[in-house]
Structure formats: C-alpha cells, structure tokens
Amino acid sequence: METDRRYIRGRIDYLEKRLSELEKRRKLQTERRKKTGVRTIALVGYTNAGKSTLLNYLCNENVYAENRLFATLDATARKLSIDGTDFLLVDTVGFLRDLPHHLIEAFKSTLESALNCDLALIVCDGTSDYAMQIDTTLRALRSMNFSSPYLVVVNKKDVLSESEKSDFPADYTLISAKTGEGIGELKEKISxxxxxxxxxCVLFVPYSATQLYMAKKKYLTQQSVSYENDGTTIVCRIQNERVNEFSRWIKSVLTANTDTFTSDTLRSDTVSEMNVRKDLL
Ligand SMILES: Nc1nc2c(ncn2[C@@H]2O[C@H](COP(=O)(O)OP(=O)(O)OP(=O)(O)O)[C@@H](O)[C@H]2O)c(=O)[nH]1
Ligand SMILES: [Mg+2]
Structure with missing residues (x-):
C-alpha cells in the first residue's frame, strides 16, 4: 500500500514537472510568434547527416561543417527567406545511436529552440542506414516531448546510385546540400x-464538452490553455482539413498569425469560411 502510494506520488510529481515544462515551452512559442511573427524551422538529425552543410546552402552562410562526430555542439540560427517569407532556420547538435541518457539531457537545453520549432527538417544521410538514423532522431526528440510537424530530408543525393534513389519512401525529399540538387523542391514543400x-484559432470549449474535445484533441496543437469559470480557452493550431470538426468551439481565427501564409486565396478562404460558421453558431 505504502509503496503504491509512493509510486503514484512520484509519478504525479514527474507528470506535473513534464506538464509545466511543456506549458513553459508553448508559452515561449506563442510569445515569440506574437512578437516577431517569424516561424522557426529546425534542422535535426543524426550526426554527420549534413545539417550544417544544408544550413550553409540554404542561407548562404558559413557555419562549421565537418566530417566528424558532433561537428556542431550548439544551436545556431540564421535567417532563411523563401518566396519573400522569412523563417528562422536553426541548426542543432546531431544525435547518435545509444547516446547515454544523461547526454541527451545535456543536449536538451541546446535543443530547446529546436524543440519549439514550427517545422522540423529531419535530415538523414542517404548513403548509410537512413531508417536507423530517423528512428534514433525521433526517439530522442520524443523523449524531450517534441511534437512539431516534420519533413524527412534525405541528404547526399549526389553520391547515390539511381537504384538507391528509388528506394526511399515517396514522401521523403532527396537533396544534396553539397550540389543544391533537390533544394528547390524542399523549399516548395516548406512553403x-x-x-x-x-x-x-482561439477555441472556447465548455466543460460539458471536455470529453468530446479530448477525443478530437489529437488533430490540433495547443499553444496555450486557460481555465475559466465555465470552460477552457485554447489557442491552437488545427490541421486545415480538420477545422470543420472544431467549428462549434471556434471563437476567432488568428489572422494576425497567418502572415507566413503567402497565398492570399487561402487567407480569404479561411476567413470567409470562419465567418460563415460564426453565422451558423
Ligand atoms: N557528398 C555529400 N557530402 C555531404 C553533403 N552534405 C554534407 N556532406 C558532408 O558530410 C559531412 C558532415 O556534414 P555536416 O554538415 O557537418 O553534418 P552535420 O549533420 O551538421 O553533423 P553534426 O554537426 O555532427 O550533427 C561533411 O563532410 C560534409 O561535407 C552532400 O549533400 N553530399
Ligand atoms: Mg553540424
């Protein structure tokens, strides 16, 4: 009994700590976005995959890149412009298989800006075991509560044979950070x-609808949550194709945050859709 209670207490303490960490992170993310409106893209992945080389290519920069383990030891950020939209591109320290847990913990502070990103580019080296690299990277990131969307980028295309190139899943983007091959396609995917x-959006979910909301919650990313007398106000990002399912709770659409949506068509569509729905409420 006593052991059980101690276990549960320990578990609760742990979860509370994790949750407050997450909340702090989201707050940071929201504040930064409000302040600058600039989205962050993080380069993450296995050591030696070519992350720093890719940053150099994309941003015309000269960040240290080297054929050795852990060439990059801290996060470096540069401005990246795609079709007139500015992003912050963050280079990070690479992961390694079976990295001791305490080292992951040490990386964590370095990775904070990357964990907060709006989009991660998981870079792997196409000339060695890419599945292992991606798996290692995702495991490490998830152990740090990473939950951002990501694209998988397979690098070093210049040294892959034609048959090797056709082996990768169709949704992976093959590039060469050295020659620039595939970078146009990558930029297009990013935008x-x-x-x-x-x-x-800002949602208001009455407490009576909490259960229903929880069932749908996986389709959105909460950025902040505040509890009020009769329900919860949630600032969140919803996948477009799912917006409909949340329409009854949408209080407002944060158009101020859509400045990276370069397509005017989308912007007006989204807004008018919302207006229609508001009328229906
Ligand atoms: N052939 C080829 N080599 C590349 C390419 N991109 C990077 N490299 C080489 O791969 C090695 C590692 O590149 P980095 O950019 O330092 O790799 P990283 O992912 O930043 O590594 P860490 O900082 O240790 O995580 C360097 O020798 C690069 O020149 C590429 O597209 N083709
Ligand atoms: Mg590097």
Whole structure:
C-alpha cells in the first residue's frame, strides 16, 4: 500500500514537472510568434547527416561543417527567406545511436529552440542506414516531448546510385546540400506546409464538452490553455482539413498569425469560411 502510494506520488510529481515544462515551452512559442511573427524551422538529425552543410546552402552562410562526430555542439540560427517569407532556420547538435541518457539531457537545453520549432527538417544521410538514423532522431526528440510537424530530408543525393534513389519512401525529399540538387523542391514543400496545413484559432470549449474535445484533441496543437469559470480557452493550431470538426468551439481565427501564409486565396478562404460558421453558431 505504502509503496503504491509512493509510486503514484512520484509519478504525479514527474507528470506535473513534464506538464509545466511543456506549458513553459508553448508559452515561449506563442510569445515569440506574437512578437516577431517569424516561424522557426529546425534542422535535426543524426550526426554527420549534413545539417550544417544544408544550413550553409540554404542561407548562404558559413557555419562549421565537418566530417566528424558532433561537428556542431550548439544551436545556431540564421535567417532563411523563401518566396519573400522569412523563417528562422536553426541548426542543432546531431544525435547518435545509444547516446547515454544523461547526454541527451545535456543536449536538451541546446535543443530547446529546436524543440519549439514550427517545422522540423529531419535530415538523414542517404548513403548509410537512413531508417536507423530517423528512428534514433525521433526517439530522442520524443523523449524531450517534441511534437512539431516534420519533413524527412534525405541528404547526399549526389553520391547515390539511381537504384538507391528509388528506394526511399515517396514522401521523403532527396537533396544534396553539397550540389543544391533537390533544394528547390524542399523549399516548395516548406512553403506549402506553412501555406496550407494549419489554421491558428482561439477555441472556447465548455466543460460539458471536455470529453468530446479530448477525443478530437489529437488533430490540433495547443499553444496555450486557460481555465475559466465555465470552460477552457485554447489557442491552437488545427490541421486545415480538420477545422470543420472544431467549428462549434471556434471563437476567432488568428489572422494576425497567418502572415507566413503567402497565398492570399487561402487567407480569404479561411476567413470567409470562419465567418460563415460564426453565422451558423
Ligand atoms: N557528398 C555529400 N557530402 C555531404 C553533403 N552534405 C554534407 N556532406 C558532408 O558530410 C559531412 C558532415 O556534414 P555536416 O554538415 O557537418 O553534418 P552535420 O549533420 O551538421 O553533423 P553534426 O554537426 O555532427 O550533427 C561533411 O563532410 C560534409 O561535407 C552532400 O549533400 N553530399
Ligand atoms: Mg553540424
């Protein structure tokens, strides 16, 4: 009995700590976005995959890149412009298989800005075991409560044979950070993500609808939550194709946050859709 109670207490303490960490992170994310309106893209992945080389190529920069383990030891951020929209591109320390847990903990502070990102590019080296690299990276990130959307980027295309190139899943983007091959396609995928994937909204969910909301919660990313007398106000990002399912709770659409949505069509569509729904409420 006593052991059970101690176990549960310990578990609760742990969860509370995790949750407050998450909340702090989301707050940071929201504040930063409000302040600058600039989205962050993080380069994450296995060591030696070519993250720093890719940052250099994309941003015309000269960040230290080297053929050795852990060439990058801290996060470096540069401005990246795609079709007139500015992003912050963050380079991070690479992961390694079976990295001791205490080292992951040490990386955590370094990775804070990356964990907060709006989009992660998981970079892997196409010339070695890419599945292992992606798996290692995702495991490490998830152990740090990472939950941002991501694209998988397979690097070093320049040294892959034709048959090797056709082996990768269709949704992976093959590039060469050295020659620039595939970078145009990658940029297009990045802008498409920001253009069409999400809508930022403020929801109000009455306590009586909590259960229903919880069942749908996986389709959105909460950015902040505040508890009021009769329900919860939630600032969140919803996948566009799911916005409908939340319409009854939408109080407002944060158009101020859609400045990275470069397509005017989308912006007006989203807004007028919302107006129609508000009328229906
Ligand atoms: N052939 C080829 N080599 C590349 C490419 N991109 C990077 N490299 C090489 O791969 C090695 C590692 O590149 P980095 O950019 O330092 O790798 P990283 O992912 O930043 O590594 P860490 O900082 O240790 O995590 C360097 O020798 C690069 O020159 C590429 O597209 N093709
Ligand atoms: Mg590096």
């Amino acid at each position: 498409a993500r920001f253009r069409s994937e999400y809508t930022d």
